[in-house]
Amino acid sequence: MVSVPASTSPTAGEVWRVIAGVCDPELPFLPLVDLGVVRDVDVAHDRVTVTLTPTYTGCPANEWIARLLREALTDAGVSTIEIRTQLNPPWTTDWITPHGRALLGQHGIVPPLLTRHHHHDANPVGCPTCGSGDVERVSEFGATPCKSLYKCRACREPFEAFKCI
Amino acid sequence: MANDPRFDYALHLADNALVLAQRLGAWVGHAPELEEDLGLANLALDLLGQARLCYAYAAEIEGRGRTEDDFAYFRDEDEFRNCLLCEQPNGDFGHTIARHFYFSAYQQALYTALAAGPDARFAEIAAQGLRETRYHVRYSANWLVRLGDGTAESHARAQAAVDTLWPYVHELFESAAVDRAASAFAPAPESLRSAFERTLEATLAEATLRMPSDDWQPRGGKDGRHSEHLSYLLAEMQSLARAHPGARW
Numbered sequence: 001m002v003s004v005p006a007s008t009s010p011t012a013g014e015v016w017r018v019i020a021g022v023c024d025p026e027l028p029f030l031p032l033v034d035l036g037v038v039r040d041v042d043v044a045h046d047r048v049t050v051t052l053t054p055t056y057t058g059c060p061a062n063e064w065i066a067r068l069l070r071e072a073l074t075d076a077g078v079s080t081i082e083i084r085t086q087l088n089p090p091w092t093t094d095w096i097t098p099h100g101r102a103l104l105g106q107h108g109i110v111p112p113l114l115t116r117h118h119h120h121d122a123n124p125v126g127c128p129t130c131g132s133g134d135v136e137r138v139s140e141f142g143a144t145p146c147k148s149l150y151k152c153r154a155c156r157e158p159f160e161a162f163k164c165i
Numbered sequence: 166m167a168n169d170p171r172f173d174y175a176l177h178l179a180d181n182a183l184v185l186a187q188r189l190g191a192w193v194g195h196a197p198e199l200e201e202d203l204g205l206a207n208l209a210l211d212l213l214g215q216a217r218l219c220y221a222y223a224a225e226i227e228g229r230g231r232t233e234d235d236f237a238y239f240r241d242e243d244e245f246r247n248c249l250l251c252e253q254p255n256g257d258f259g260h261t262i263a264r265h266f267y268f269s270a271y272q273q274a275l276y277t278a279l280a281a282g283p284d285a286r287f288a289e290i291a292a293q294g295l296r297e298t299r300y301h302v303r304y305s306a307n308w309l310v311r312l313g314d315g316t317a318e319s320h321a322r323a324q325a326a327v328d329t330l331w332p333y334v335h336e337l338f339e340s341a342a343v344d345r346a347a348s349a350f351a352p353a354p355e356s357l358r359s360a361f362e363r364t365l366e367a368t369l370a371e372a373t374l375r376m377p378s379d380d381w382q383p384r385g386g387k388d389g390r391h392s393e394h395l396s397y398l399l400a401e402m403q404s405l406a407r408a409h410p411g412a413r414w
Contacts, residue, residue: 058214088289139200141207165296
């Protein structure tokens with residue numbers, strides 16, 4: 001665990017390192033930083049302000065994410081923490097980092113295309129198991145707001161793909 | 166300050182989203198397939214998120230310390246400013262889909278205009294909501310096509326649903342007091358109708374469904390005069406919070 005030396009203000013870099021260890025609660029292998037929801041870190045005196053942009057307005061993980069960040073910063077010795085929400089500009093899957101995309105793929109979730117390459121009637125994905133492009137969208141919505149359900153017609157495996165927004 | 170037109174408009178947007186979210190939530194555990202159970206719950210969550218952002222804005226404008234929960238749980242039926250369409254019962258799956266298609270196609274046009282509007286908060290809420298609403302339009306349009314262009318039974322039910330809910334569409338596109346007061350920062354509802362009708366006509370044609378004919382045009386939801394259905398919905402939604410104020414779990 002990264003900790004911040006007691007009795008001194010943490011630097012923004014130290015705070016970023018603490019945050020880098022916090023993963024999305026519903027994609028527990030994916031650091032929040034790679035999900036692209038951490039907009040800004042500000043350190044003023046002893047006060048740390050972290051600004052987040054939610055993925056979906058109603059995502060139940062939003063409050064959970066704020067709590068995880070607060071806990072991680074508290075454990076690292078930060079005493080005054082503010083978690084701010086910023087909606088504008090709205091989060092887009094384009095903010096998922098290349099590292100985050102690779103992690104999604106490693107966990108069997110097809111990462112989103114960049115929105116400029118995406119057109120919504122196309123099946124934007126190949127099967128993560130066998131690589132076939134012969135896939136079918138089963139449902140627009142998966143177990144979390146950010147994913148859709150697919151199945152592969154070639155190997156018959158079901159899989160999830162990140163929606164492009 | 167409570168006579169700020171942004172306050173009433175924020176409540177109007179929030180009430181539309183909250184009431185429809187509550188209706189959709191009733192499908193959880195009852196939808197025809199697991200995928201639709203998840204789908205309808207996700208639509209409800211998106212709307213709930215939009216409602217919360219709008220209630221939070223209303224609370225800030227008012228500045229009297231009321232919270233999102235106060236607006237959702239401790240206002241009575243005549244204080245709700247949602248359109249009548251949102252409170253109509255779920256009916257069968259076809260009715261829920263037709264209601265959602267009408268509403269999300271309207272909301273897509275509305276959010277598109279608000280996102281380009283002069284009020285920064287409404288613009289950012291609408292820009293975020295628009296990304297979600299596009300999925301709602303696709304989801305409900307896809308289902309309308311599957312049902313309409315499906316079996317004889319699903320076609321008949323989809324047509325009945327589209328016809329039954331059509332009267333409530335007119336209110337969406339008519340200016341009420343809340344819209345007139347908001348003219349400096351929100352689009353006139355009438356101006357949204359052509360975009361809505363383009364989406365509607367294309368979808369109904371693909372679904373092999375007839376355009377409903379204009380007849381009865383009930384209105385009043387935006388002025389707090391609701392159909393008999395809203396009070397039952399609110400009773401269920403609000404009873405716990407009112408019986409145990411401040412309860413947490």
